[in-house]
Amino acid sequence: MATYQKRGGKPKTKKEKQDKIEEESTTAEVFNTLDEKASKTEEFVSKYQNVIVGVIVVVILVILGFLGYNKFIIQPQQEEASNELNQSQIYFDTALESTNPVERDSLFNIAINGAQGKFGFVDIAQEYSSTKAGDLANYYAGISYLNIGEYQKAIEYLEKFSADDEIIATFAIGAIGDAFLQLEQEEDALEYFEKAAKRKDNNYTTPKYLFKAALTAIQLDKADKAVEYLETIEEKYPDSEEAKKLAPYLGKAQAMKS
Template sequence: MATYNKRGYKPKTKAEKVVEEEIDVKDSTTAEVFASLDEGASKTEEWVEKNQKGIFGVIIGILVIALGYMAYGKFIKEPKIAEAANELTAAQENFTTALETTNTNVKDSLYLVALNGAGGKFGLLDIADKYSGTPSANLAHYYAGMSYLEIKDYKNAIGHLQDFSSSDMMLGPLAKGAIGDAFMQLDQAEQALDYYEQAFKLNKNEFTTPRFLFKAAVAAIDLGKNDVAVNYLNRIKDEFKDSDYASQVDLYLGRAQAGN
C-alpha cells in the first residue's frame, strides 16, 4: 500500500529521534522513581503504624529525662547550692577569726573549729563532703587546705588544696603556692618547685607572681638548680622591683651564683 506524507511534512532527523527516545526513557524513569517513592512512603506508614507504641515510648522517655533534669536543677540542685552557701558563711567566719587572731595559744583550736564546726553549724569538712559538686564545697576545700597548712597537717593540706579548682586570679595561684609550701615542709623540694612554678604561671600580677617566683627560686637553690634560681630571681629584679621580695633578691642571687 502506498504511503504518503502530508504537505509540508519533513521526515524526522536521526538526532530528533534520539531526543524523543531519551524523553521517553526519562518519563519512564521518573514514573518509576515516583512509584518507588510511593511504595517507600506506604511501607514507612505501615512501619509507623505497627511501631507507633514504641516510637511514642521513646519520645515520652526523652521528655521524661528532659523534665527530670529540669526538675533536678530547680528543686534539688538550686536549693542544695543555696543551703551550702548558707552553711559556708559560718565556717568562713570561723576561719577568718583563726586567721586574724594574735593569740597563738588558741589559733590552732580556732582552725579546728573552722574545720569541724561548732554550735550546730557544719565545719569546712562537712560542707566539702555533704555538698560535693557545689561552688561552696569547692571553696570549703580551699579553706580546709589552708587551715590544715596552718596547723602543720601538711598531707591533709595538700589533699584538700588539690581538690580545689579556681580561675580566680588570686585564689588559683594561692592554692597552688600553698601546696608548694606544704611540700617544702615535707622536705619534697622537687614537688614544691613544680607547684610554685604552676602558681606564678597561672596569672601574672603584682602580688602572687613575685611571691612564687621567689619561693620557686629558693626551692631551685635547695635542689642545686642554680641556673633556674638565677632566672627567677632576675625576673623579680626586672619585672617586680617594687615587690616585697625584691629586697631579698641580691642575697639569694649571690647564693645561686656561688653554687654554679
C-alpha cells in the same frame, strides 16, 4: 540565533520528543524512588513504633529529672551549704586578722570543726560535697590546717578542691607546695610551686610562685632552675613585689651555677 523551547510546550522535532520521553522517565524514577523510601520509612516507624516512643519518653524523663533534681535538690542544698559556710568564713577571716597565735589557732580550729551547732569546713565539705559551697569548704579547710601546722590534712583537703576560679585554684596548688615545704619534701614542693606559676599567667600569682620555686630550687642545689625563674621575674614582672627582693637570691643562684 539559538532558540529555546518553552517549558510545557509541545515537542515538535523527533529529538525534542525523545528528550521529552527521557525527562518524563527520569521524573517518574525520582518519584518512584521517593515513594519507595517513604514506604520503607513508614514500615520502619510502624515496626519500631513502640521502641521509638519509648526512647522519646526516656529522653523527656531524663531531661525533666535533671531539671527537677537541680531545682529541688541541688539549689536548696547550695543555699543551705552557703549559709553554713558563711559562719565558718567569719571565724576564718577573724583568725587571719588576729595577731595572737593562741587566738588564731583557736579560731582556725572552730572554723574547721564548727561550734554552737554550726558546721565547720570539714562537715560542710562532707555533707554538701555536690555543691560549690561544699567544694569551697575543702579549700578553706586546707588553708586552715596549713595555718595551724597540720600539713598532711592541709594537703588532703586542698587536693580535693577544684574550682572554676583560676586565681583561687592557683592559690590552692601553691598552698600544697607550702605544706610539702613544711614537711621538708622539697622536691614535691618545687613541683607544686611550678604548677602554680604556670596555672594562670598574671602579675600577681605568677611571680609569687616563680619566686617560691626559685628559693626551693636553691635549697635543692638546682641553680639552673633558680636562675631561670628569678630572671623571668626580673624581665617579665619588674613591678612585682618579688622583683624588688630577688637580687641577693639571683646572685646566690648564679654563684652556685658558675
